[in-house]
Amino acid sequence: MSDEPQPKQPTEGRTTGTPEAAGTPEAAGPPETAGTPEAARPSEAAKAPKASGTPKSAGTPEAARGTEAATGPSGAARTPGSAPTPDTARTPDTARTAEMARIPEAPRTPEPTHAPKAAHTHRAAYTSPAAAAAAASASAAEAPGAPQAAGPTAEPAAGPAAGAKAKRPKRTGWRRIFPTWRMVLGTLLLGAALVIGLFFVGYSMVKIPPANALATKQSNVYLYADGTEIARDGIVNRENVDLSQISKAAQHAVLAAEDRDFYTESAIDPKAMIRAGWNTATGKGRQSGSTITQQYVKNYYLAQEQTVTRKVKEFFISIKLDREISKDDILEGYLNTSYFGRNAYGMQAAAKAYYGVDAAELTPAQGAYLAALVNAPSEYDVIAHPENRKAAEARWNYVLDGMAGKGWLSQADRTGLKFPAPKETSGADTGMSGQRGYLVNAIKDYLRTTKIATPEELEAGGYRITTTLDKKKQDAFVDAVNDKLMDKLDPKDRKADTYVRAGGAAVEPKTGNVLALYGGIDYVKQYTNNATRRDFQVGSTFKPFVFTSAVENESETQDGRRITPNTIYDGTDQRPVQGWSGGSYAPENEDNVDYGDISVRSATDKSVNAVYAQMAVDVGPEKVERTAVDLGLPTGTPDLEPYPSIALGTATASVLDMAEAYATLANHGRHGTYTMIDKVTKNGADVFDLPERKTSQVISREAADTTTSVLRSVVQNGTATAALAAGRPAAGKTGTAEEDTAAWFAGYTPDLATVVAVMGQDPVTAAHKSLYDVMGLPRINGGGAPTEIWAQFTKNALKDTPPTDFALRIQEGSEETAYPSAEPSRNEPTEEDDEDDTTGGQNSQSPGTNQGQTGGGTTGTTGGTTTGGTPTTGGGGTGSTTGDTSTGGTPTTGGTTDGGTTGDTSDGGTTGDTSDGGATGTPGGMFPQLTTRRPVAE
Numbered sequence: 001m002s003d004e005p006q007p008k009q010p011t012e013g014r015t016t017g018t019p020e021a022a023g024t025p026e027a028a029g030p031p032e033t034a035g036t037p038e039a040a041r042p043s044e045a046a047k048a049p050k051a052s053g054t055p056k057s058a059g060t061p062e063a064a065r066g067t068e069a070a071t072g073p074s075g076a077a078r079t080p081g082s083a084p085t086p087d088t089a090r091t092p093d094t095a096r097t098a099e100m101a102r103i104p105e106a107p108r109t110p111e112p113t114h115a116p117k118a119a120h121t122h123r124a125a126y127t128s129p130a131a132a133a134a135a136a137s138a139s140a141a142e143a144p145g146a147p148q149a150a151g152p153t154a155e156p157a158a159g160p161a162a163g164a165k166a167k168r169p170k171r172t173g174w175r176r177i178f179p180t181w182r183m184v185l186g187t188l189l190l191g192a193a194l195v196i197g198l199f200f201v202g203y204s205m206v207k208i209p210p211a212n213a214l215a216t217k218q219s220n221v222y223l224y225a226d227g228t229e230i231a232r233d234g235i236v237n238r239e240n241v242d243l244s245q246i247s248k249a250a251q252h253a254v255l256a257a258e259d260r261d262f263y264t265e266s267a268i269d270p271k272a273m274i275r276a277g278w279n280t281a282t283g284k285g286r287q288s289g290s291t292i293t294q295q296y297v298k299n300y301y302l303a304q305e306q307t308v309t310r311k312v313k314e315f316f317i318s319i320k321l322d323r324e325i326s327k328d329d330i331l332e333g334y335l336n337t338s339y340f341g342r343n344a345y346g347m348q349a350a351a352k353a354y355y356g357v358d359a360a361e362l363t364p365a366q367g368a369y370l371a372a373l374v375n376a377p378s379e380y381d382v383i384a385h386p387e388n389r390k391a392a393e394a395r396w397n398y399v400l401d402g403m404a405g406k407g408w409l410s411q412a413d414r415t416g417l418k419f420p421a422p423k424e425t426s427g428a429d430t431g432m433s434g435q436r437g438y439l440v441n442a443i444k445d446y447l448r449t450t451k452i453a454t455p456e457e458l459e460a461g462g463y464r465i466t467t468t469l470d471k472k473k474q475d476a477f478v479d480a481v482n483d484k485l486m487d488k489l490d491p492k493d494r495k496a497d498t499y500v501r502a503g504g505a506a507v508e509p510k511t512g513n514v515l516a517l518y519g520g521i522d523y524v525k526q527y528t529n530n531a532t533r534r535d536f537q538v539g540s541t542f543k544p545f546v547f548t549s550a551v552e553n554e555s556e557t558q559d560g561r562r563i564t565p566n567t568i569y570d571g572t573d574q575r576p577v578q579g580w581s582g583g584s585y586a587p588e589n590e591d592n593v594d595y596g597d598i599s600v601r602s603a604t605d606k607s608v609n610a611v612y613a614q615m616a617v618d619v620g621p622e623k624v625e626r627t628a629v630d631l632g633l634p635t636g637t638p639d640l641e642p643y644p645s646i647a648l649g650t651a652t653a654s655v656l657d658m659a660e661a662y663a664t665l666a667n668h669g670r671h672g673t674y675t676m677i678d679k680v681t682k683n684g685a686d687v688f689d690l691p692e693r694k695t696s697q698v699i700s701r702e703a704a705d706t707t708t709s710v711l712r713s714v715v716q717n718g719t720a721t722a723a724l725a726a727g728r729p730a731a732g733k734t735g736t737a738e739e740d741t742a743a744w745f746a747g748y749t750p751d752l753a754t755v756v757a758v759m760g761q762d763p764v765t766a767a768h769k770s771l772y773d774v775m776g777l778p779r780i781n782g783g784g785a786p787t788e789i790w791a792q793f794t795k796n797a798l799k800d801t802p803p804t805d806f807a808l809r810i811q812e813g814s815e816e817t818a819y820p821s822a823e824p825s826r827n828e829p830t831e832e833d834d835e836d837d838t839t840g841g842q843n844s845q846s847p848g849t850n851q852g853q854t855g856g857g858t859t860g861t862t863g864g865t866t867t868g869g870t871p872t873t874g875g876g877g878t879g880s881t882t883g884d885t886s887t888g889g890t891p892t893t894g895g896t897t898d899g900g901t902t903g904d905t906s907d908g909g910t911t912g913d914t915s916d917g918g919a920t921g922t923p924g925g926m927f928p929q930l931t932t933r934r935p936v937a938e
Contacts, residue, residue: 218461222440224471225678231436234461237353238345243332246347246359250367252409254335254347256402257371257395259292262331267293267322268315292334293318299337339459340370341377341384342527343432354422364409365420368399378448378455383424383528383766384441386535387638387652393419421766425525435478438519438529442656443467445532446676452688453680463687466678468513473797477504477518480793485758485785486521488775499760499769503530504789505659506754506797509666512674512693515752516797517656526763534638534654536742536759536768539735539782540607541658542628542649544665544707546616547600549627551811552703555619557820563600563618564814565710569611571595571603577644580617585644587613597820604710605718607734609648616647630698632660632671649735655755662746663753665711665731668809669704670695705808712806715747719783723747725791728803732790734782741768745786747794750804754794756786 179187219234243251255262261269269291290298297317321330340350348359350370355362362370372395373380380392396419403409432440443465447453453463481502489497504518520526549555550563558579561567573594576586587609589595595608603611616624621642629635633653640651653661656674664671672695680688711731715723719734723745732747746755758780760769771780 220458220461220463220465222443223464223466224469224474225467226471227466228471230467230469231431231440233343233431233440236345237343237349238336239348239352240336240346241348241359243328243335246335247362247367249364249409250347250351250359250362250370251331251335252403252406253364253367253371253399254338254374255292255331256368256406256408257374257399258295260402260406262292263327265291267291267318290314291318293322293330296330296334296337297321300333338374339377340373341381355420356423356425363420364400364403364413365396365417368396368403368417369420369422371399372396378445381422381527383422384533386528386533386766421764424527424763424766433524434522435474435517435519437523437527438531439467439469439474439517441523441529442517442519442532443676447680450691452677452690462682464681466680467676468515468678469517469676470515470797473506473516473793476796477506477516477793480789480796481518484788484792485775494773494776496760496769496771496773497775498763499771500774501526501528501530501759501761502757502789503533503655503759504754504756504793505531505654505656506752506793507656507659507663507674509663509748509751509753512660512663512672512695514656514674514676516793518756528761530757530759531655534652534657536652536757537639537649537737538651538653538658539649539737539742539744541733541735541744541746541755541782542651543604543607543612543647543735544711544733545628545631545661546612546619546624546647547604547710548631548665548699548703548707549624550615550619551706552627552699553619553623555623557618558614559820561820562813563615564811564816565601565706566599566815566817568597568599568817568819569603569608569614570820571598571608571610573610575610575614577614577617580644582643585613587645587648599817601710601713604733605714607719612647613644616644621646627699628661630671631662631664632674633657649737655757658744658746659753659755662732662748662755664698665704665707666748666750666753667704668701669697669699671698672696701809702811705806706811706814708806709808709810709814711747719781720745720747720787722783722787723791723794725788726794726798728794728798729805730794731806732787734787736782739768740770740772740779740781743771743780743782743784743786745782745790747787747790749794749798750806751798751801752794754790754797756789756793758785 219232221232222230224230259265259269294314297314301317302314336346336348338347339345340347340353342350342353344350344353347362347370350373351357351359351362351366354370354373355366357366369392372392375395379385379388380395382389382392400409400414400417404411404414444455444458447458447465448455481504485500485502489500491498501520502518503520504516505514506516507513508515517529517531519529519531547563547565555563557563557567557569571589571594573589573592574586576584589609590607595603595606595610598606598608598611600611600615602608621644624646625640625642628637628640628651633640633651634657637657638652640646640653660674663674672693673691675691675693677690679686679690708731711733712729714720714733715730720732723730723732726749728749730747730749732745735744735746736742737744740760742757742759744755744757746753748754758771760771760774761767762769772778774780775785777784
């Protein structure tokens with residue numbers, strides 16, 4: 001320490017001048033006394049000057065004496081000038097203190113020379129009492145006896161308050177809604193770590209399973225209503241081949257259709273999966289988004305169910321497989337396991353089923369079509385579903401464009417390709433020959449379209465499917481077609497006989513159950529199901545729907561007369577329809593025959609186009625269309641459009657569709673959707689909920705029954721007299737498609753509604769063909785083979801059912817004759833007109849008015865009046881007719897048995913309907929015969 005004397009400063013609460021207070025070193029109290037109780041008094045501890053002597057530690061006897069000298073033994077401050085009391089001098093504490101002073105002191109550590117200056121700094125002199133107390137406490141906690149307790153120690157006490165960091169302001173307003181960037185970043189990092197972790201866990205846990213060989217696949221068993229087996233579909237048509245045995249064109253076609261970047265991409269294509277998911281969610285069609293590797297894994301290793309578990313397994317197995325085997329091996333496996341329709345698994349089986357060649361011989365066009373089938377084999381088979389040909393060709397073009405775009409096919413070769421129509425034969429008998437394949441396909445289509453079961457569920461197998469089909473009636477249908485049609489064909493001598501196809505369907509009116517279907521001669525030889533196809537016009541079998549709609553809607557003619565069976569219409573050939581704003585439309589009658597004024601009943605008997613085209617306009621084509629749909633035609637029936645031509649049967653409904661609609665008429669206007677399935681079980685338990693059959697009165701009973709009364713006249717007096725051979729009350733209508741490409745008969749009894757169609761189709765090109773010269777006849781009409789097949793089938797199918805008559809509730813006033821208010825637009829034909837045989841035309845047709853083949857019959861008429869088959873009066877000219885040479889009518893007075901000659905005007909013989917089967921007139925008929933020309937005087 002410095003020897004220079006230190007200036008003395010007054011201490012708060014004391015007076016200087018006493019030796020005890022200022023003269024001794026102990027009087028001021030050393031700075032080391034911060035730990036004593038007196039140190040807690042900041043006013044004295046901070047302001048008292050240090051003594052010039054060596055500082056004492058707070059725990060030494062000197063310190064104790066210094067304290068006592070300043071405060072007294074009791075700790076109270078002594079006033080200046082006062083002397084210690086005797087009691088204080090003699091206390092035991094004082095004695096002990098004095099005795100302790102005689103104990104030798106421990107060596108002291110020299111203090112730094114600058115330490116004593118701490119008490120004289122300007123900062124220490126102005127420290128607040130609170131800061132001084134905090135400084136003193138900190139000094140005592142650091143080390144007893146350390147110097148500078150009152151000076152420098154107080155300085156840090158004020159430091160933290162001055163340099164502390166300001167608090168972050170709280171987030172307010174809309175900013176509180178959004179997470180901070182730290183939260184977002186943390187979440188992303190955590191999510192990424194979780195995904196990576198799950199990926200590695202999944203990759204390590206999922207193993208490549210053994211092959212899911214179809215040898216373990218269960219069969220579906222299809223049964224007749226009585227439990228008799230129809231067929232099993234467990235026999236798989238597949239032949240595995242090496243990749244080198246499949247033409248490069250076919251390989252490239254499949255790649256272009258399913259995965260164009262297969263050889264350069266990974267096993268998983270996230271972009272395609274996202275795109276497919278988006279397109280599916282937004283209604284752009286269901287898409288798989290799977291690579292060829294993923295599809296192969298699904299086909300070969302996994303089941304077909306659409307579950308998350310299966311997709312996860314597919315994901316990891318695909319990645320592993322892509323690392324373990326080559327791309328060629330994956331493509332080979334895929335081409336051998338894909339399903340192409342026609343029960344064909346793999347490219348080799350498909351090449352045989354569709355084109356009758358090996359896979360190595362497939363051309364680019366053929367390969368592109370097979371590749372298109374992978375996407376939707378049940379829809380793109382243009383033979384099984386001719387109505388989908390447009391969609392199939394669009395997919396085919398898509399594949400070829402992809403091949404050209406990847407350089408696998410030159411643009412020149414691409415431009416010259418034509419659509420390769422597949423063969424009609426399925427190419428392989430896998431237990432589906434005869435009618436079995438047609439029935440199984442119809443059942444599968446029904447299950448799919450009614451959403452009872454998915455194709456994937458059926459593919460899994462193991463179901464027992466009991467149908468409503470009656471085995472005895474099914475066999476009776478086959479026998480009738482063979483007896484009345486197939487056994488009369490001679491394909492070797494007559495090429496036209498190779499075109500013949502037949503389809504049929506029978507529905508129980510009261511239940512809607514499908515009891516029998518005839519699909520074709522043999523599923524293996526003719527793959528298309530003629531009972532369910534929708535590509536042939538229904539012709540005049542549609543006309544009853546027009547009349548039904550007229551009665552249902554209480555429609556009137558253009559001049560305000562109510563339409564009934566006896567309403568008189570103008571049957572003039574090529575008469576322009578009136579009241580139609582869509583353009584001129586003047587349909588031809590069969591052979592351009594004029595009928596003049598004719599009742600609706602007679603016009604139905606003779607299938608007069610001019611009458612029914614006008615009636616469709618009178619009712620309203622939209623109402624006619626709605627009635628047809630209510631009766632049972634599907635809403636999406638091709639070419640079912642609201643134009644006048646709708647009356648002529650330009651729609652292309654299926655045989656089964658028409659049977660359902662006619663069953664509604666037979667059931668007095670009550671309709672319930674047809675069904676083919678009674679139950680579906682698996683392992684003995686019902687597994688699918690079948691649609692509940694709901695029957696409703698879709699049209700009034702009067703409308704249905706009045707139509708039935710008119711159709712009974714067609715069987716008894718008109719173009720379908722061959723149906724009388726069924727031996728029970730019947731009603732029906734014949735029809736012929738445009739250019740005689742199909743002939744129809746749709747008829748019913750109270751117990752059974754059946755429709756039969758004979759169609760013409762080229763077995764090679766699948767093009768529709770006219771039925772001229774079939775069986776050596778000039779033409780096949782609805783009143784010929786179709787009606788004859790119907791009659792034999794109905795007779796045998798109902799042989800155990802007693803005949804019942806129709807219980808009809810006829811439209812009020814339907815027997816009254818309603819004449820037109822003006823003369824017909826053209827006189828009836830004269831002999832000169834017949835000899836000239838001139839035919840007019842139609843100036844124009846409105847959109848959608850594709851003219852169907854007419855079905856009007858002809859009558860032996862003269863200048864007099866006709867009476868619907870009764871003798872005519874007046875004139876002696878011959879009737880201008882060409883009858884139906886294909887079928888005979890019933891012999892009548894003045895008529896001929898084959899309906900193919902001119903009627904004798906003296907006896908009123910009428911020739912047959914040249915398109916719908918000739919039936920000669922019967923004198924008087926079965927119903928009131930009406931004069932068809934109103935007398936001028938009236």
